[in-house]
Amino acid sequence: MDIEAQVRRTLAGSDHELIDCDPELADTAAFCAHYGYPEEQSANTILVASRRPPGESAACVVLATTRLDVNNRVRKLMGVRKASFAPAEVTSELTGMLIGGVTPFALPADLPIYIDARIMDLDWVIVGGGSRSLKLKVPPAALAALPGAEVVEGLAIAQPNEPEVN
């Protein structure tokens, strides 16, 4: 089953919106600027891979305006000594998706999904649709309901000028 079909099946019957996107504008800042969505309600799905020991991976869903705490929070969640962003080829191997199009709705079943708790405060959020030509507008509850998903406080760090949401 291709990625988009898997996404559609996962979201069938739930509240969501499919948004077609120019692949050249798939990166969050470009997408939001061109299509008029706020970055504050756009999330990136980021694959993190361990370096020591190698072979551990996780997906992290964080708002585009926050900083993933890969060196501390993510590393400890994964139980590894060293972790870093998965290179593009590793992301593609693990998920079958390209950077800029990774969706949390078609990830391998055994891949942990960590969701920054800030996302749960929103009415809706934009995430990747499985390719660089599709985005999804979904309620955060749809993310939290995914198998293997865990909502994590402090997964991401607010930017210096962004007020913390309490």
Added chain:
Amino acid sequence: MRLRVGVAMVALAVAAGACGSDDDAGATTTAAPTTAAPTSTTAAPDTDQPMSISAALEAPDGAQVQVVGPLIAAGDDVRLCGAVMESYPPQCGEPSLPLDGLSLDAVIGLSRPDPEFSGVVWTDFPLVAFGTVQDGILTEAIPIQASASVSDTRTELSLAVSPDPIPGRGGVVWLIDVTNLTDAALVLQFRDGQSADVVLTDESGTEVYRWSADKSFTDALWDQTIDPGTTWSIQLHDELNVAPGRYLASATLAAENGPEVALSLGVDVQ
């Protein structure tokens, strides 16, 4: 083989700060850097090629040799290792060659573990060391790394490459060290998964290679904190396909809040 320690070529560029926030701690807006020129040596080894650890252990006392192997330093016990045991931190496997007198500050690209393992550092690449064999120890040992360093008032940036000389086709690791020279934590902020870049230009100034050119980077904001007086080591791995010759390798950090310094190193591609 030439024995080179220290600066092959240093060029410096300081650009205006790119970030406008008032609390931007990284942008360098004034051109007042200094260059740090490591020392050089003219000592000549008895052989042109680096030898294995086993060969060095069998060398006669007094022989001046270059030896290659991954380095592991546990406190004062600094060795080149015939094998690396994949624990964390890694442990030195036999045969191993103790190094006497080697300054770890002179090695670019050291991996440093979490604080609970302080006292152990290592290289994830084979390091070449030069020294004199004496009773199974490489004495007066110095690292052989073509390197360049540049600093502003807050940071020092160093660049080296492994292996050196670089094979025209095959694996290469660009080693970039960022040292916080201040007494406050330095938080570098990045807009995507790219932490640095390296560009090779030929003698005419034409760009022949850019590490980031064939790569895409995760769309993610992230920080790297460098504590006062400590060093963050970046390793950029790649497969190189460049014609043999002499090139200028220029390294820059991708941090949006600086340090906006760039440095260049003359490198040979075989």
